[in-house]
Amino acid sequence: MGTSQNENGNIYFNCIIYISTADTVARGDGMFDLDLRSRKPIYEQLVDKLKELIINDVLQEDEKLPSVRTLAQQLTINPNTIQKAYRELETQGYIYSIKGKGSFVNKSSKTDNTEELKKMKEELKKLIAEALFIGVSEADLYSLIDEVKVLGGGGYPND
Amino acid sequence: MINVTNVSKKFESESVLNNISLHVNRGSIYGLLGSNGAGKTTLLKMIAGIFKQDQGSVLVNEAIVFENPSIKEGIIFIPDVLYFFSQYTVKQMASYYKDFYPNWNQDRFDKMQLILNLDINKKIQRFSKGMQRQVAFWLALCAMPQLLILDEPFDGLDPVIRQKIKNLIIQDVAEREMTVIISSHNLREVEDICDYVGILHQGTFILEKDLDDLKSDIHKVQLAFKGEMPAVLLTEVELLYQEKRGSVILFIVRGQEHEIDRIITKYKPVVYDLLPLTLEEIFIYEMGDAGYAIENILV
Numbered sequence: 495m496g497t498s499q500n501e502n503g504n505i506y507f508n509c510i511i512y513i514s515t516a517d518t519v520a521r522g523d524g525m526f527d528l529d530l531r532s533r534k535p536i537y538e539q540l541v542d543k544l545k546e547l548i549i550n551d552v553l554q555e556d557e558k559l560p561s562v563r564t565l566a567q568q569l570t571i572n573p574n575t576i577q578k579a580y581r582e583l584e585t586q587g588y589i590y591s592i593k594g595k596g597s598f599v600n601k602s603s604k605t606d607n608t609e610e611l612k613k614m615k616e617e618l619k620k621l622i623a624e625a626l627f628i629g630v631s632e633a634d635l636y637s638l639i640d641e642v643k644v645l646g647g648g649g650y651p652n653d
Numbered sequence: 654m655i656n657v658t659n660v661s662k663k664f665e666s667e668s669v670l671n672n673i674s675l676h677v678n679r680g681s682i683y684g685l686l687g688s689n690g691a692g693k694t695t696l697l698k699m700i701a702g703i704f705k706q707d708q709g710s711v712l713v714n715e716a717i718v719f720e721n722p723s724i725k726e727g728i729i730f731i732p733d734v735l736y737f738f739s740q741y742t743v744k745q746m747a748s749y750y751k752d753f754y755p756n757w758n759q760d761r762f763d764k765m766q767l768i769l770n771l772d773i774n775k776k777i778q779r780f781s782k783g784m785q786r787q788v789a790f791w792l793a794l795c796a797m798p799q800l801l802i803l804d805e806p807f808d809g810l811d812p813v814i815r816q817k818i819k820n821l822i823i824q825d826v827a828e829r830e831m832t833v834i835i836s837s838h839n840l841r842e843v844e845d846i847c848d849y850v851g852i853l854h855q856g857t858f859i860l861e862k863d864l865d866d867l868k869s870d871i872h873k874v875q876l877a878f879k880g881e882m883p884a885v886l887l888t889e890v891e892l893l894y895q896e897k898r899g900s901v902i903l904f905i906v907r908g909q910e911h912e913i914d915r916i917i918t919k920y921k922p923v924v925y926d927l928l929p930l931t932l933e934e935i936f937i938y939e940m941g942d943a944g945y946a947i948e949n950i951l952v
Contacts, residue, residue: 530845533929535868563827570820572682573827574848578865 528569536571540579541586548588548599559589559597654679654800654832655700660709662695669695671856672709677849680830682822684847684864686837686936691853693836694733694804700834701730701802713800726755727799731789731806743773743788747795754796762795768817783809790818794825801825803835807842819846840932852936868929871938872913874904877924889916893938905930905938 526547528539547553562580566573580597583589591597622635657675661668670692677683687693698704699711702718702725711718718724737746751757766773769787771780777788786809793801801822807815823846825831837843843850844864851861860867871893876882877900887895890913894905901924906913914927930938 531841533868533931535865535929536845537865538869563824566823566827567820570816570823570846572846572848573823574681575865 528571530571537575537579537582540571540576541582544579544583545586545588553599555599555601557599558595559599561596654681654714655834656710656712656715657696657700658710658712660696660699660706660711662692662699662704662707669856670706673853673856673858674709675851675858675861677832677834679832680826681849682826682833682835682847684835684837684843684850685853686840686843686850687853688838692856693853696853697730697802697804697834697836700800701725701728703730726753728802729754729793729796729798729800730802731793731804733805733808735785735789737777737785737788739778740776741778742776743771743791746777746788747773747792750792750796754798756797758795758797761797762791765791765795765821769814783811783814786810787814787818790821794821797825797829799831801831801833803833805837806835807837807839822846840936844932850932864932867935868932869910871905871907871930871935872910873928873930873934874906874913874917875924875926875928876902876904876917876922878920878922883920886917886920905934 526543528536528543530536532539544553544559553559559580560568562573562576565576569576580589580591584591584597588600589597590600625635626632655675655677657673659672659674660670661672662670673692673696675696685693685696695704699706700713700718702711702713702721705719713724713728716724718728738749741749747762751759769791771784771787771791777785780788786806790806807818810818822831822833826833835843835847847864849862850864850867852859882902890904891907892904893907894903896903910927910929917925917927
């Protein structure tokens with residue numbers, strides 16, 4: 495969500511919904527897409543994406559990551575950028591590399607989603623503030639939460 | 654791979670390059686940016702060994718490149734305006750290239766024909782502008798150069814071919830550590846494949862940096878506070894630019910993301926967005942910082 499201003503000097507809020515076209519993760523061959531037009535540096539996107547795949551078990555323990563060469567060719571991005579992302583993931587402990595063999599997913603790496611949680615909470619706070627502003631009541635919010643739970647979101651078993 | 658040290662070049666009395674230095678590592682894709690007339694093409698032609706510098710040294714693979722055929726065998730330069738012999742077909746042009754470039758790869762030439770789907774028996778000058786450019790890339794990549802110098806390379810190519818060519822270049826960079834220099838005034842064009850960029854302006858480098866570092870080092874912040882903005886905030890961050898739009902304040906700040914984040918959240922803004930800048934925006938603000946007006950830089 496961002497804020498902008500029109501010619502009359504009024505501030506309006508615009509909520510940008512990012513619809514990811516990159517959700518097509520084909521298991522095994524490591525295919526995913528990056529947003530080359532994004533403001534975010536490509537190597538950061540790459541690090542985040544791979545982390546996500548590792549945390550969500552799409553890439554499993556000791557699984558081999560695609561080689562720098564293959565990935566560079568698949569994504570049409572600079573091999574040096576990929577090398578850099580792999581190095582970063584290695585420092586952060588998500589992957590390990592064996593000389594001459596490639597990079598592999600590390601063991602105990604799927605614990606850290608604090609950053610994600612923090613981000614999500616921030617987003618929710620903003621949305622809730624906006625909702626309260628336009629007149630959604632607290633009770634409405636609670637009933638919304640119940641509604642979402644019934645739909646099976648959030649990992650709450652409903653039986 | 655490329656070492657340009659303290660080079661100056663004049664054409665008659667007009668000074669084009671002033672004491673510039675440039676270093677490009679093997680396997681890197683270097684983006685050379687700048688306005689028209691900044692000296693990009695002159696610099697590229699010196700690295701290709703076509704022009705001789707007035708002062709300084711130009712080394713490729715630690716050897717002087719000017720008038721040095723053994724080094725030039727590993728260099729391909731694709732100029733912004735292409736030149737082919739009149740009446741030559743692709744096939745004839747290829748055999749001409751084969752005579753000059755000992756690493757010529759005929760197998761690849763045949764394979765690329767299937768990708769590009771151009772008739773090798775057709776006269777090159779009868780091809781369209783974009784197709785001629787494809788022929789130039791075709792010949793260049795089959796010569797298996799160690800150094801590929803491209804002057805405004807993607808002009809006139811449709812998006813599909815553009816992506817194909819980029820892909821072929823990246824393959825060579827990944828597989829045999831080819832080094833590439835790309836000049837462009839279109840920032841968007843180079844943002845995705847370069848790892849290093851240099852901006853040339855009026856014959857000197859304004860900026861030379863790793864592209865990712867460049868992006869993660871400078872941020873755009875949008876803020877609004879319930880009351881007045883706490884003035885101390887300004888002293889805590891390295892500010893490049895600020896602007897007030899109604900009650901929303903726009904900052905361009907230099908520094909690492911988490912550091913800026915830490916400082917700003919302290920003051921509890923009601924609206925807060927932190928965005929990395931696009932390459933275009935970085936240029937605008939970095940140049941403004943260096944005292945250059947944007948009109949001179951962006952085309």
